[in-house]
Amino acid sequence: MFTSVDDVAARLAETGYLASPAVATTVFLAGRLGKPLLVEGPAGVGKTELAKAVAQVAGARLVRLQCYEGVDESRALYEWNHAKQLLRISAGRDESWDETRTDIFSEEFLLPRPLLTAIRGDEPTVLLIDETDKADVEMEGLLLEVLSDFQITVPELGTVTATRRPFVVLTSNAGRELSEALRRRCLFLHIGFPEEELERRIVRLKVPGLGAALAESVVRVVGALRAMDLRKAPSVAETVDWARTLLALGAGTLDETVVRDTLGVILKHQDDIQKAAAKLDLDAL
Amino acid sequence: MTELAERITGLVGALRAHGVPIGTGETVDAARAVEALGLADRERLREGLAATLLHGPGQRAVFDPVFDLYFPRGVGGPDGGPGDREELRDRLARALAADDRALMARLAVEAVDGFGGYGSSPGSDGFSAYQTLERLRPQTLLARVRADVRGGRGSGAGFADRLLDDEIRRRIEEFRRLVGAEARRRVAERRGREEIARRGVLPTADRVDFLYANRTQLAELRRTVQPLARKLATRLAARRRRAARGTVDLRRTLRSSLSTGGVPMRPVLRRRRPVRPELVLLCDVSGSVSGFSDFTMLLVQALHDQFSKIRVFAFVNRLDEVTALLGHGRADPEGLGARIHAEATLTGWHGSSDYGMALGEFAERYGEAVGPRTTVFVLGDARTNMSDPNLAAVREIAGRARRVYWLNPEPRAQWGTGDSAAPAYAGLVEMHECRTARQLGALVARLLPV
Numbered sequence: 013m014f015t016s017v018d019d020v021a022a023r024l025a026e027t028g029y030l031a032s033p034a035v036a037t038t039v040f041l042a043g044r045l046g047k048p049l050l051v052e053g054p055a056g057v058g059k060t061e062l063a064k065a066v067a068q069v070a071g072a073r074l075v076r077l078q079c080y081e082g083v084d085e086s087r088a089l090y091e092w093n094h095a096k097q098l099l100r101i102s103a104g105r106d107e108s109w110d111e112t113r114t115d116i117f118s119e120e121f122l123l124p125r126p127l128l129t130a131i132r133g134d135e136p137t138v139l140l141i142d143e144t145d146k147a148d149v150e151m152e153g154l155l156l157e158v159l160s161d162f163q164i165t166v167p168e169l170g171t172v173t174a175t176r177r178p179f180v181v182l183t184s185n186a187g188r189e190l191s192e193a194l195r196r197r198c199l200f201l202h203i204g205f206p207e208e209e210l211e212r213r214i215v216r217l218k219v220p221g222l223g224a225a226l227a228e229s230v231v232r233v234v235g236a237l238r239a240m241d242l243r244k245a246p247s248v249a250e251t252v253d254w255a256r257t258l259l260a261l262g263a264g265t266l267d268e269t270v271v272r273d274t275l276g277v278i279l280k281h282q283d284d285i286q287k288a289a290a291k292l293d294l295d296a297l
Numbered sequence: 298m299t300e301l302a303e304r305i306t307g308l309v310g311a312l313r314a315h316g317v318p319i320g321t322g323e324t325v326d327a328a329r330a331v332e333a334l335g336l337a338d339r340e341r342l343r344e345g346l347a348a349t350l351l352h353g354p355g356q357r358a359v360f361d362p363v364f365d366l367y368f369p370r371g372v373g374g375p376d377g378g379p380g381d382r383e384e385l386r387d388r389l390a391r392a393l394a395a396d397d398r399a400l401m402a403r404l405a406v407e408a409v410d411g412f413g414g415y416g417s418s419p420g421s422d423g424f425s426a427y428q429t430l431e432r433l434r435p436q437t438l439l440a441r442v443r444a445d446v447r448g449g450r451g452s453g454a455g456f457a458d459r460l461l462d463d464e465i466r467r468r469i470e471e472f473r474r475l476v477g478a479e480a481r482r483r484v485a486e487r488r489g490r491e492e493i494a495r496r497g498v499l500p501t502a503d504r505v506d507f508l509y510a511n512r513t514q515l516a517e518l519r520r521t522v523q524p525l526a527r528k529l530a531t532r533l534a535a536r537r538r539r540a541a542r543g544t545v546d547l548r549r550t551l552r553s554s555l556s557t558g559g560v561p562m563r564p565v566l567r568r569r570r571p572v573r574p575e576l577v578l579l580c581d582v583s584g585s586v587s588g589f590s591d592f593t594m595l596l597v598q599a600l601h602d603q604f605s606k607i608r609v610f611a612f613v614n615r616l617d618e619v620t621a622l623l624g625h626g627r628a629d630p631e632g633l634g635a636r637i638h639a640e641a642t643l644t645g646w647h648g649s650s651d652y653g654m655a656l657g658e659f660a661e662r663y664g665e666a667v668g669p670r671t672t673v674f675v676l677g678d679a680r681t682n683m684s685d686p687n688l689a690a691v692r693e694i695a696g697r698a699r700r701v702y703w704l705n706p707e708p709r710a711q712w713g714t715g716d717s718a719a720p721a722y723a724g725l726v727e728m729h730e731c732r733t734a735r736q737l738g739a740l741v742a743r744l745l746p747v
Binding site: 016033034037040041044045047052103107149186187189192195196199200201202204207216229232233235236239265266268269270292293 | 312318321322323326329330333334338340341344345347348349352353355365396456462463464499524527528531535718
């Protein structure tokens, strides 16, 4: 899939995803070792984006399983198309039950869901299992078979094994502790807040109109906010939002007024805003 | 076994010794990763090994220093003799001003080599990060670096410049970390890396002994409160769900079977009234065990929606209710201990803890807080300072509560030594050793009522 770590970084950059060395190395290894990649980190640092970018550079189709509380086998793996099965039964009245039975549990009546879709295909596939921590524990058990052997057992049909292993990315906000068994099957990547230099490049890339000096100030202020121990530290997505806001406002440089008026773009809690304003010596809000 | 394979297994062994669970499969993966990445780029190697060996972000704090020992940046000291102190400080100031990480790392190597060495005979000599930093005093460079940066930028000092001091402080902190890593590496060259990896690397926050944690470790521990609470909450919720399934109600099953001629087609399950348990916490907050109490209080507060009612009492030798101070949304972990001491009456005419007095006061004044649905946790080392342990009060509380558990941050071997009344109390209520956050998490998950 990729020839080297540099290759990963360069090709991801072409799609507009600037990868830190840790990200590039781990993505390369996931491809090389053929293991699923578990990506953890705060919201808005580009976990889902990573999967999309990998799919794009690899020319692979992206199959996405969005997890939520209560997502189950029939949403994740496959379902029988009951309506169609009923039709089939009522259509063929003169055949024996045995014939009908073997027929209605065949490929034709199977509705593949993301996991089965990703495993069955022959073309290169990136399987994104998004927000794994939102799913129930039972769901993890289901994922274990898929992730270790890349196969799914349908009782009526037998075991479906992947002919071509998909590149699997699982994301998690660590809202719930994932099981040790699941973690063991994956390479682990923690995407934190980027280094200052990388974040500057991201901002320049996403908001081209922003001046270099202003971009630098933006990143520095965000860095200072992150060091403040707030309830919700601003992530890269918020940095970019803020840069866009400043551009839209036509602000040439950062000063007290601009920062005070736009602090709500980067901070999402009132007490965070107050704390930050106090620490940054802004006048009372 | 090749040298490289030996190194990887050594690294894995050292990580395991620090409580990072690593299976053979991961070790093999790590070796494959090294093969795929090559040895040319050290930072890539670090990330690759971390990705294959670790399972969570908390383990990174142990991994990085251990990695530095097993895959050191270089061998021996820098070329050339020891430089001049002032000259090194000059170069450091420039590196800090430019935020040049690579140069800072090189300077750390030179600094440890030049100023960190002590002793002269083999066996007693070594390198000390403390001594290096004492002689170099990087923190005093702040004003100079600030002037340098400002000068380089010209006059147009913008808004972001007011952040400069903090940024420079963070860079200096980074340099101190580099010096620490370098000193460990040099010592490891002399003494063997296994030993340094075992002793010189701090354990992960959840394995730090409450009683011996320093300030930074306690701060780190407080930051683990939220994740730990989340983990416990999911576990409790799952247990509650399972418990709610209930058993068959025979009488109602038979009643409803009348319509099917006495054949019980549909079993009726006994309905459970979901009762959230009540919790009472009695915390010794005297100096010796305050870290433990603080952490536990924060944890319980973070779990507050798992209980219908939580009441927290703090004591040294007088006892007072502090539930209000822990109220939801007032989570200021830093100041909690100080606030409790400032706003509650905890001490009488002396400052050392007195369990007998405090427990008696609780039974007397707040007896109504404990009922048949209440689980009581007592937190403390049970060191009575030679006063009467007042077992009658404990017996009374235990008689009224659903369960009483005593969590003791002292190692079990020390119970009963000196003025510890632990064995006497343990005879009346269940007492558990609880020295680290990890142990506490396991205990809370096990002991909390469904």
